[in-house]
Amino acid sequence: MRILVVSDAWHPQVNGVVRTMEQVTSHLRAGGDEVRVIGPADFRSAPMPGYPEIRLAIAPGRRLRALVEGFAPEAVHIATEGPLGWAMRGLCLRWGWPFTTSFHTRFPDYLHARTGVPESWSWAVMRRFHAPSAAVLAATGSLQRELEGRGFRRVRRWSRGVDLDRFRPGLPDVFEGLPRPVFLCAGRVAVEKGIDAFLSLDLPGTKVVVGEGPQRAALERRFPDAVFTGYRENGLLAASYASADVFVFPSRTDTFGLVLLEAMACGTPVAAFPVSGPLDVVGEAPVGALDTDLRAACLRALEAGGAACRAHAEGFSWAACAARFREALVPLQGFEESDDGEARWTA
Known part of the structure; x- marks a missing residue:
């Protein structure tokens, strides 16, 4: 099948959407599908306000x-609600093509945190964007229920996976010499990720932040005792997870949290708030702690075992994620040019 994916998040961006679609497209191609990802690099572009990367x-x-x-294409998936997503949605509606979408990011929460725009306005826009979709793919059961409660239709569960070869225990200790325990947070350094809540905690040892983003400079000034490493890839990210004593996930707005799986695959327990994402990924497994008191969660997570964390992560497969994605696609039955020059889908 020729599968078209249109996404405003694609290389060289580094985030959960890109990692997810990268893994899914790789598995689809390995299975014989032809996949074309159209992203911002295919067009003239400008930096997003507040997020120049x-x-x-x-x-x-x-x-x-x-x-x-x-x-x-023989099937179309629209991954994001940005300029490319809206433009592809418009083409599909004009041509009468069915398409699927996915809900990766809580833009209403992020926009409200940064600008104060009422969340109800943004949720109305999100509902409109996804309304014509044949299937809206949501990463967790709790997110699916929330979206349905907000008026989204045809929502389907689409979980995530983890690269168990890349993320594994026993990697070199990149935090050797730092006071223990090491509490690690990794991801985009932005206000919606709640990193200031993590850095404000009274914890023993060392707090480490891996990642880049618009809030990094301000946080470095506020918390001079914390260690900021910037982006880490090519093995250093996995080694960072494996070298930490606890992975801390302070976000209350993520739809899944791939980093939770990556940390656990490296044998590192997690501490997080009991919200959508952590509740679905961690649940009641003995792989860390969820608590409204994040400090208490961090300290309890120190007691979790690395073997249990790895075993839990092994239950999440990218192959299964890709298969679920493909099952949700709606094939186009025909692609033809009409006399007026419009390409149309025909049953």
Whole structure:
């Protein structure tokens, strides 16, 4: 099958959406599918306000149409609600093509945290975006129930996976010499991730933050005793997880939290708030602690065993994630050009 994925989040961005779609497309190709990902790098783009590392396509309509027609997809998935997502949605509606979407990011929460825009306004926009979708893919059961409660229709569960070869215990200790225990937080350093809540905790040992983002400079000034490493890839990220004593996930707004699985795959227990994402990924397994008191969760997580963490992570497969994604796709039965020059889907 020729599968088209349109995403405002793609290389060179580093985030959970990119990692998810990267793994899914890799497994689909290995299974014989032809996958084309259209991202911001295919267009003229500008930095997203407040997130210069994220580029947004500028007026993508005409070029997007040419790329889509040139690929002639047999199924379409729209991964994000940015300029590319809206443009592809418009083409699909014009041509009568069915398509699927996925809900990766709580933009209403993020926008409210940064600008004060009422969340109800943003949720209304999100509902409108996803309303024509044949299936809205949600990462967890709790997120599925929340979206359904907010008026989203045709929501389907689509879990995540972890690369168990890349993320594993026994990697070199990259935190040797730091006072123990080491409490690690990894991800985009932005206000919606709650990193200030982590750094404000009274904890023994050392707090480490891996990642980049618009809040890094301000947090470094506020918390001079914390260690900020910046981005870590090419094995250093996995080694960072494996070298920590506890992985701390202070976000209350993530839809899943791939980093939770990556840390546990490295044998590192997790501490988080009992919210959507951690509740689904961690639950009541003996792999860390969930608590409204994040400090208490961090200290209890020190008691969890590395073997249990690894075993729990092994239950999440990227192969199963890719298979569930493919099952949700709605095949296009025909692709033809009409007399007026419009490409249309025909049953």
